[in-house]
Amino acid sequence: MRIIIDAMGGDNAPDAMISGAVLAARELDAELVLVGRGAEILQALERQGMATLPKGMEVANAEDVVEMHDDPATVVRKRRDSSMVVGLRMLAEEKGDAFVSAGSTGALLAAATLIVKRLPGIRRAAMAPVLPTASGRCVLIDCGANAEVTPEFLLQFACLGAFYAKRALGVQDPKVCLLNIGTEDTKGTDLQRQTYRLLQGLGEKGVIRFGGNIEARDVPLGGADVVVADGFSGNVLLKTMEGTAKFLTQELKGVFLQSPLTKLGALFCRKGIGALKAKMDYRQVGGTPFLGITKPVIKAHGSSDAVAVCNAIRQAAEAVRGDLAAAIEAHLDEITVPKESDHGA
Amino acid sequence: MRIIIDAMGGDNAPDAMISGAVLAARELDAELVLVGRGAEILQALERQGMATLPKGMEVANAEDVVEMHDDPATVVRKRRDSSMVVGLRMLAEEKGDAFVSAGSTGALLAAATLIVKRLPGIRRAAMAPVLPTASGRCVLIDCGANAEVTPEFLLQFACLGAFYAKRALGVQDPKVCLLNIGTEDTKGTDLQRQTYRLLQGLGEKGVIRFGGNIEARDVPLGGADVVVADGFSGNVLLKTMEGTAKFLTQELKGVFLQSPLTKLGALFCRKGIGALKAKMDYRQVGGTPFLGITKPVIKAHGSSDAVAVCNAIRQAAEAVRGDLAAAIEAHLDEITVPKESDHGA
Numbered sequence: 001m002r003i004i005i006d007a008m009g010g011d012n013a014p015d016a017m018i019s020g021a022v023l024a025a026r027e028l029d030a031e032l033v034l035v036g037r038g039a040e041i042l043q044a045l046e047r048q049g050m051a052t053l054p055k056g057m058e059v060a061n062a063e064d065v066v067e068m069h070d071d072p073a074t075v076v077r078k079r080r081d082s083s084m085v086v087g088l089r090m091l092a093e094e095k096g097d098a099f100v101s102a103g104s105t106g107a108l109l110a111a112a113t114l115i116v117k118r119l120p121g122i123r124r125a126a127m128a129p130v131l132p133t134a135s136g137r138c139v140l141i142d143c144g145a146n147a148e149v150t151p152e153f154l155l156q157f158a159c160l161g162a163f164y165a166k167r168a169l170g171v172q173d174p175k176v177c178l179l180n181i182g183t184e185d186t187k188g189t190d191l192q193r194q195t196y197r198l199l200q201g202l203g204e205k206g207v208i209r210f211g212g213n214i215e216a217r218d219v220p221l222g223g224a225d226v227v228v229a230d231g232f233s234g235n236v237l238l239k240t241m242e243g244t245a246k247f248l249t250q251e252l253k254g255v256f257l258q259s260p261l262t263k264l265g266a267l268f269c270r271k272g273i274g275a276l277k278a279k280m281d282y283r284q285v286g287g288t289p290f291l292g293i294t295k296p297v298i299k300a301h302g303s304s305d306a307v308a309v310c311n312a313i314r315q316a317a318e319a320v321r322g323d324l325a326a327a328i329e330a331h332l333d334e335i336t337v338p339k340e341s342d343h344g345a
Numbered sequence: 346m347r348i349i350i351d352a353m354g355g356d357n358a359p360d361a362m363i364s365g366a367v368l369a370a371r372e373l374d375a376e377l378v379l380v381g382r383g384a385e386i387l388q389a390l391e392r393q394g395m396a397t398l399p400k401g402m403e404v405a406n407a408e409d410v411v412e413m414h415d416d417p418a419t420v421v422r423k424r425r426d427s428s429m430v431v432g433l434r435m436l437a438e439e440k441g442d443a444f445v446s447a448g449s450t451g452a453l454l455a456a457a458t459l460i461v462k463r464l465p466g467i468r469r470a471a472m473a474p475v476l477p478t479a480s481g482r483c484v485l486i487d488c489g490a491n492a493e494v495t496p497e498f499l500l501q502f503a504c505l506g507a508f509y510a511k512r513a514l515g516v517q518d519p520k521v522c523l524l525n526i527g528t529e530d531t532k533g534t535d536l537q538r539q540t541y542r543l544l545q546g547l548g549e550k551g552v553i554r555f556g557g558n559i560e561a562r563d564v565p566l567g568g569a570d571v572v573v574a575d576g577f578s579g580n581v582l583l584k585t586m587e588g589t590a591k592f593l594t595q596e597l598k599g600v601f602l603q604s605p606l607t608k609l610g611a612l613f614c615r616k617g618i619g620a621l622k623a624k625m626d627y628r629q630v631g632g633t634p635f636l637g638i639t640k641p642v643i644k645a646h647g648s649s650d651a652v653a654v655c656n657a658i659r660q661a662a663e664a665v666r667g668d669l670a671a672a673i674e675a676h677l678d679e680i681t682v683p684k685e686s687d688h689g690a
Binding site for chain 1: 478479489492534560562564577580581582587589592595596597599603606607609613618621624
């Protein structure tokens with residue numbers, strides 16, 4: 001397995017990307033290709049006390065870098081020599097099995113769609129982060145790539161999410177639910193009501209296990225293995241979870257710092273608190289895969305450090321082993337619906 | 346001030362409603378009218394060791410009760426003798442200044458709109474819960490009453506929320522933000538982009554202080570005093586906050602119960618943890634006001650206990666003092682926009 005890494009994307013690039021890759025190289029049975037400015041990559045390695053590239057790691061040169069303010073739509077054309085575009089081209093040309101980048105989300109999605117292409121029959125690629133929940137973890141699809149969707153898009157997201165949960169994360173028979181503002185099938189807007197019927201049909205055919213509507217409250221409580229949402233409300237769910245966890249962590253810190261006694265109390269609970277913080281930490285989750293693309297493309301958090309990058313690379317390896325493309329191809333008939341059922345039509 | 350209370354609505358009615366009213370009567374300078382089956386109300390009072398009605402409390406008889414499965418659209422007609430409908434009629438007939446119910450949300454919204462009516466010029470009533478945040482509290486409007494909205498609805502929600510925060514909650518110059526998936530004015534769907542421009546205009550006229558778009562992550566972190574959203578994504582935000590807080594509280598409990606040492610640690614932090622739990626507890630917030638109705642109507646949580654009911658009654662009193670109707674009337678021109686700017690038109 002060969003994983004291609006955008007060495008120049010992200011707030012802490014190239015250092016975090018490179019030290020993350022070094023961590024991953026020790027643990028994974030995979031070759032890693034760092035794409036970016038060769039000289040800067042070697043300097044970063046030197047800063048970390050390495051005179052040469054570690055075993056199993058290569059460098060592919062790319063002199064340009066995609067900036068955060070670049071228009072995603074023009075990146076492929078205007079930044080053709082950037083680490084992101086060069087890396088994605090290598091993936092498309094089968095010079096690697098997966099691509100990891102901490103660069104601009106919009107640019108990565110647009111470039112991956114243009115260069116690596118969508119799976120046959122798939123209308124839109126979606127972002128599918130893995131969230132920590134009371135019962136383990138759950139795949140949320142979409143969380144921002146598609147603010148406006150049709151019932152057909154959501155039908156496909158449901159399949160992509162289910163196949164990903166099953167094949168890459170090892171969930172036996174994932175329960176797929178539709179994010180809604182109530183559990184009854186009449187709840188929500190036309191979009192949810194139409195999607196509900198499509199997902200019900202897919203469930204009856206045995207393509208997915210459809211668990212009905214889920215309210216946002218039950219997502220962190222572990223009510224589903226896969227949560228299907230339009231990109232707007234999925235993004236609201238993801239970001240609210242992040243913000244609430246941060247808010248509560250801050251408040252808890254305040255509680256622990258109140259007095260010498262509470263500081264001692266916190267010390268007694270240190271191990272458990274640390275584990276809980278780690279569970280809620282985006283860095284442990286790794287990155288967000290774009291599902292619907294022919295090959296695994298993983299978006300690492302923009303502010304990723306070495307640990308986060310290493311986890312994103314591990315996630316890329318899981319996705320390669322999952323071989324989502326094969327799962328999608330086996331069910332292409334069921335997940336393509338006639339155009340007239342589009343939302344609003 | 347006279348506050349009318351639906352004694353029969355909610356999971357724990359009539360007992361919780363009545364003991365909540367008894368608590369509120371001790372603290373508030375207001376007359377309280379309990380609407381419901383007279384005999385059951387008196388029995389509930391007896392169960393709480395009271396032979397007669399406490400001072401300042403009255404009973405208005407209503408023999409029927411709205412059930413959770415009743416169709417909201419037909420409640421006013423089919424349940425005309427219910428405690429909810431009778432209570433709202435009393436409010437409309439000026440036999441009280443506010444109404445509190447823990448009954449069906451949909452029924453309460455439909456009946457309040459039909460019986461108590463919307464404020465002149467206001468297109469839709471909205472649910473506006475008050476959320477705990479890192480910087481205090483924030484009003485979220487809407488959170489589920491209107492799954493589908495137009496930019497004009499959102500413009501009006503922004504004003505209703507701002508006036509409520511200012512007049513009822515005492516926030517001097519509330520910062521009003523639009524919930525979106527990014528902060529730039531190009532983010533989101535047409536709905537958000539059109540609404541952004543309307544809110545910007547309202548800000549320039551000085552009707553509200555518009556703080557631009559807000560991402561869901563920054564809502565619990567205290568980024569705004571008023572968050573404007575369509576009912577669908579507002580509901581997702583509210584419920585995700587609830588679910589994440591519950592998830593983390595459960596996890597934290599697990600940490601504290603790990604060993605005798607962690608149990609001791611938890612004991613040392615008991616007071617602070619208790620205060621934090623109370624801060625995140627829906628019962629402390631009280632109920633959710635329906636803004637846009639001519640008089641204050643407060644929805645208490647269906648599973649309210651006495652403390653939650655008492656807080657909802659206190660919130661009703663705050664709303665009466667806030668006199669939202671007067672604020673809206675003063676700005677009627679600014680918050681009514683021509684129909685052609687409706688979403689999708």
